[in-house]
Amino acid sequence: MKVTGTQKSQILASRIAYSLDVDLLSTRYSRFPDGEHYLQIGPLDDQTVIVGSVIDSDSFVQLLLLIDACGDSENTLVLPYMGYARQDKQFKEGEPVSARAVAMALGRGVDRVISVQIHDSGVLVHFGLPAENLTPASEIGTFLSSSDYADPLILAPDEGALAFASAIAHERDWDHDFLVKTRISGEEVRMEPKKLPVSSRTVVIVDDIISTGGTLVTATRMLHAQGAAEVHAVCVHGIFTGGTYTALLNAGITNISASDTIESAHSQYSIAQSVARAIENADD
């Protein structure tokens, strides 16, 4: 078995190879003069683990090329972050189901898929292959423990994220709750935890994705107004569109952490070992 990865997922690919104790495929990337991607890998093995987050159009194309180059070997696609997964249904007439389009394109040359905290695991059906979604609750539990937060309250930004918050909280027997949003007027909303008061507490808001950070900014201001001692944010996929990080700091978030599904300076914990375990379990 060997591991390879797209350019933007190289650190994670090498961590997964290290955890599996296997080599990385030699992989060379460049571009044609007109900007089209080119890559060359080798020498191939019987089994290949292909690691690539769909972060943007370039990483998507590179992933398609990498899968094609891996040819007939037994290919496992590790899709740490699947962009386009949030357009998982036709919300308006004439729209594509983008998640289906991406899954069908990527699923063609692989034998199985491993995703991480995908927006909705129902999307995996579009691969038409054995597919598994990993929830990095244990990694986040370990990361938060090492951060020495005093008896944190793990808070989901909405009820939909409650299962994720609960899984993390159960790692160390922490309290958990979710935020309820009440519209007070056309412009004004109030957000507060459903059950637990935040006064004097260290609050950790956990979410699958931080993109614009819009919800978090509002939530953080409200939590500070309700007396929270500190507010931290942990996500799996840190997209951080322009200005998000500054907006979150200005709103009063002390620390913002993400995993290495999207590699950046905010990647403070890794999902590599979970992925390696899932690959080993599938091979047993």
Ligand code: R5P
């Ligand atoms: C929503 O369904 C997701 O779980 C995230 O809460 C959302 O994508 C975060 O987006 P933003 O950072 O733009 O508020």
